[in-house]
Amino acid sequence: MFKKILIANRGEIACRIIRTARRLGVATVAVYSDADRRALHVELADEAYRIGPAEAARSYLDIQAILAACKASGAEAVHPGYGFLSENPAFVETVEAAGLVFIGPSATAIRAMGLKDAAKALMEGAGVPVVPGYHGEEQDGTFLTRQAEAIGYPVLIKARAGGGGKGMRKVERPRDFAAALASAARESEASFGDGRVLVEKYMAKPRHIEVQVFGDNHGNVVHLFERDCSAQRRHQKVIEEAPAPGMSAEMRAAMGAAAVRAAQAIGYSGAGTVEFIADVSEGLRADRFFFMEMNTRLQVEHPVTEAITGLDLVEWQLRVAAGEPLPKRQEDLAIDGWAFEARIYAENPARDFLPATGRLVRFDTPEGVRVDSGVRAGDEITAFYDPMIAKVIAHGPDRTAALGRLAAALAQCRIAGVTTNTGFLGRLCREPHFAAADVDTGLIGREAAALLPNPPAGPRVLALAAIAALDLLEPAIDPDPWSRLIGFRLWGQGWQVVFVEHEGETLEFRVAPSDRRRFEVESGGKRLGLTILRSEGEGTVLADFGDRVVEAVVVRDGRAITLFAEGASHLFHTEETAGLHGEEEAGGDVVAAPMPGLVRLVAVAAGAAVTKGDPLVTMEAMKMELVLTAPRDGVVEAVPVAPGDQVSEGAVLLRLAAEEPEQAGLGN
Numbered sequence: 001m002f003k004k005i006l007i008a009n010r011g012e013i014a015c016r017i018i019r020t021a022r023r024l025g026v027a028t029v030a031v032y033s034d035a036d037r038r039a040l041h042v043e044l045a046d047e048a049y050r051i052g053p054a055e056a057a058r059s060y061l062d063i064q065a066i067l068a069a070c071k072a073s074g075a076e077a078v079h080p081g082y083g084f085l086s087e088n089p090a091f092v093e094t095v096e097a098a099g100l101v102f103i104g105p106s107a108t109a110i111r112a113m114g115l116k117d118a119a120k121a122l123m124e125g126a127g128v129p130v131v132p133g134y135h136g137e138e139q140d141g142t143f144l145t146r147q148a149e150a151i152g153y154p155v156l157i158k159a160r161a162g163g164g165g166k167g168m169r170k171v172e173r174p175r176d177f178a179a180a181l182a183s184a185a186r187e188s189e190a191s192f193g194d195g196r197v198l199v200e201k202y203m204a205k206p207r208h209i210e211v212q213v214f215g216d217n218h219g220n221v222v223h224l225f226e227r228d229c230s231a232q233r234r235h236q237k238v239i240e241e242a243p244a245p246g247m248s249a250e251m252r253a254a255m256g257a258a259a260v261r262a263a264q265a266i267g268y269s270g271a272g273t274v275e276f277i278a279d280v281s282e283g284l285r286a287d288r289f290f291f292m293e294m295n296t297r298l299q300v301e302h303p304v305t306e307a308i309t310g311l312d313l314v315e316w317q318l319r320v321a322a323g324e325p326l327p328k329r330q331e332d333l334a335i336d337g338w339a340f341e342a343r344i345y346a347e348n349p350a351r352d353f354l355p356a357t358g359r360l361v362r363f364d365t366p367e368g369v370r371v372d373s374g375v376r377a378g379d380e381i382t383a384f385y386d387p388m389i390a391k392v393i394a395h396g397p398d399r400t401a402a403l404g405r406l407a408a409a410l411a412q413c414r415i416a417g418v419t420t421n422t423g424f425l426g427r428l429c430r431e432p433h434f435a436a437a438d439v440d441t442g443l444i445g446r447e448a449a450a451l452l453p454n455p456p457a458g459p460r461v462l463a464l465a466a467i468a469a470l471d472l473l474e475p476a477i478d479p480d481p482w483s484r485l486i487g488f489r490l491w492g493q494g495w496q497v498v499f500v501e502h503e504g505e506t507l508e509f510r511v512a513p514s515d516r517r518r519f520e521v522e523s524g525g526k527r528l529g530l531t532i533l534r535s536e537g538e539g540t541v542l543a544d545f546g547d548r549v550v551e552a553v554v555v556r557d558g559r560a561i562t563l564f565a566e567g568a569s570h571l572f573h574t575e576e577t578a579g580l581h582g583e584e585e586a587g588g589d590v591v592a593a594p595m596p597g598l599v600r601l602v603a604v605a606a607g608a609a610v611t612k613g614d615p616l617v618t619m620e621a622m623k624m625e626l627v628l629t630a631p632r633d634g635v636v637e638a639v640p641v642a643p644g645d646q647v648s649e650g651a652v653l654l655r656l657a658a659e660e661p662e663q664a665g666l667g668n
């Protein structure tokens, strides 16, 4: 076994690798960018080396900087995690040329699977079923149109160099093919520097089922069963589970064997995942699954496999890289129970999953389940890296029990300061089709109306928010919350009015504190009485509404109030800022970034006269291009950003000169 390894990654996966290494007595070296100086992975590792500025391209993707850290620290091996350099064959070669061990497959194996078309051709040769379609060299439009007709509509155009759902277009009808082809080619050229595509049959009811494989340097390959990642939004995984629901022993054996053949075909060593797409329009059938691609690294969702096998996949990776044979043979491996993983992201599902940034004012994680995270309360979620905050992994004896545990755990995740998808994940757990394991990749899209919007708070939560907005609930400040209220001057003075913004609306409340702990709250002609039974540190409040006792956690951060109650979280803003944090409000005189991202194009300069609706700034954020337009007619006063700038949410991109009376110019 190695004495010291370097982890060329950050966030939860770096922390997760460090934990296993520590257990095995292997010293760890972290690398960090300027944005991560105080990050958890830096704190957990035995040593930490700076590798550059915040931008990933100049730090976590800088091969030479990472190599320098290897040399300085004396690490013997490099674990790449996932993302960043994990599937970069040039990195593997550089690491090996320096006499170090790359904890992963060979550069040759990575190259063989790097392009979807070549991988498919290779798999066909190895007798692994592939999605029917054209994955050859010919890229002529007319030729591809004929191929699409031969395959039969609907078809899917995919970038051969693709990843993350980019450069992918579903085409329903022949007459839309040419336009879709052009746009897929453009997007993949822009994203991957390679505009070539393949065309394949679009599955009517697809499920994403992948098989975890492991190889060693002695010719052994096993599979660690399958994971179902069909719960997807725009081709990105949301909740993964293992095993896959509805798998017969026959189908599991067929898929496992195909995955092992795929790995053997490229002499695979280390952890890998063979992704299949299954057409389940007639149920799961052993003759209806097809190879999609192979990921030559550890996957984000590997913990569900660990949960059902009781194994530590990072330990296996280290052992294999150190030259040991696989710790177990196929016949020694078995499935125990069921596991789910939910990915908590800083994003807003109700706004088309816009990524969010901000400081984690509060980050309470649930008990009794596994939580993998690279951040802690107080940390900043920046626009520089992936906005994943944590993975919650729940295990149970069967699917229903495991899903119940996941839902309960998500309800206990209290995250304030950053918008997250936690509520959406909880709703997905309870969605009837998902709960009944009737899932395909289109499920979230079909049920979007019920799943995406955060339901508005109920009357009890609203009443608590109104009281919190008046600062009548500030338990964290004083261990004896009632002492400061005793001198409160407004007692007995009747109603206090407060305005609270919630889900885009401004709500008016009238609150009457009738004694030290009893309140009457009125809004929209409805009145509610409540008694605060208990109010303690960390914002926990127990309120008696007469017919029900509600426990709530109230987190205040400036004007923002996050209230966790009745299994959901709700965000409120007190009056002073109501109207200061949506995009419309930025409208008057400034154009602000609606999300973190990269400034691509600035169409005007200071002094330019613009007309309402004129395109001013183009931003790129995650998978979207956004054109921001002039909110009114006017003159550009300043453009504080330039193309190439990375901006955070709310950053001012452009300011219009204040509107002046007609004759104002006369004095100049």
Ligand code: ADP
Pocket (backbone or CB within 6 Å): 131, 156, 158, 162, 163, 164, 165, 166, 168, 200, 201, 202, 203, 204, 206, 208, 232, 235, 275, 277, 292, 293, 441
């Ligand atoms: P990427 O590498 O960009 O993530 P993949 O080839 O892995 O692309 O496909 C991503 C997702 O797209 C799959 O999980 C599945 O939901 C969907 N998909 C891919 N191929 C097909 C297909 N032939 N028919 C229907 N859906 C597909």
